[in-house]
Amino acid sequence: MQRRDILTLAAAGAIPGLASAQASSSTLRLVVPFPQGGATDITARVLAAPLSRILGMPVKVDNLPGAGGATGMQAVAKAAADGMTLGVATLSTHGVNPAVYKKLPYDAIKDFAAVTEIVKAPGVLVVHPSVPAQNFEQFIKLLKSQPGKITYATPGAGTIGHMWAELLQSTTGTSMKHVPFRGAAPAVADLLEGKVQVYCDQVASSLPHIQAGKLRALAVSWNQRLAVLPKVPTYAELSLFTNNDPSWFGLVAPAGTPAVVVRARRNAVAQALEEPAVRKALADHGLFPSGSLPAEFGAQIQKEVDKMRRVSRFAQISLDAG
Structure with a gap:
């Protein structure tokens, strides 16, 4: 591993021995683009504690609802590409919205780096x-x-x-x-x-x-x-x-986030999803853990956008954001 990658991973809290030095000044922000109490919010909050422990840094769930999830996703797209801001993407924000809105304040493909699918929801x-x-x-x-x-x-x-x-x-x-x-x-x-x-x-x-x-x-x-x-x-x-195809919730980072950091975030989520307490908490809400690889999740988002565009053309659905 190159020295640059080691420093990047350390800054992201992905190397336990070096993460503690970052924990006091760095907080990982999980942006939920919907109000508290829903399945998207529950998923983020179930993950927050184990992620904090695994990464060795505080993890904060930040609800930014509005415009069918567009408000929160726009905030993620504009955040620094350092791995410290992640958005909880859904079938709505990264499948439906790009298909039905004439103008959307983010591009579901170009403005994000896919991290992982967290759960599927039948x-x-x-x-x-x-x-x-x-x-x-x-x-x-x-x-x-x-x-x-x-x-x-x-x-x-x-x-x-x-x-x-x-x-x-x-x-x-x-x-x-x-x-x-x-x-x-x-x-x-x-x-x-x-x-x-x-x-x-x-x-x-x-x-x-x-x-x-x-x-x-x-x-x-x-x-x-x-x-x-x-x-x-x-x-x-x-x-x-x-x-x-079921619904799903996943994590995305701002476009340009280093691949080494994206992989580290995905690996941390996958590790958290292996914990029995996490799996039970999600199952209690009808959610099934996933933990897919970044490339797999990116391909899935593209597939959903294409599919929902076909549906929107069939139903002649065209909306104005905001």
């Missing part, structure tokens, strides 16, 4: 119990018999829930009526009351309602049936392979 298609379909096949038949009549809720136009619902329609040749809300809370409230009938969500959010019998799950996006929903088929089982 998605689920749910309906209100009043919907006369007990399984996915019956649901599709219902949609085809009543084109444009069945309503689906989303947290807003251009959200991941909207994109998933549009993807479902495009791959099944069906049509539903979009009812956008201002956030997930009012959307779910009306769904539970039966004012709207369909919702595409993450399993972690809908599971309590499914288990209580307030919602019916018809399909999940995962590589196998989930232990918590053993009777619910995956989209792949239904031959809808394009719909089977």
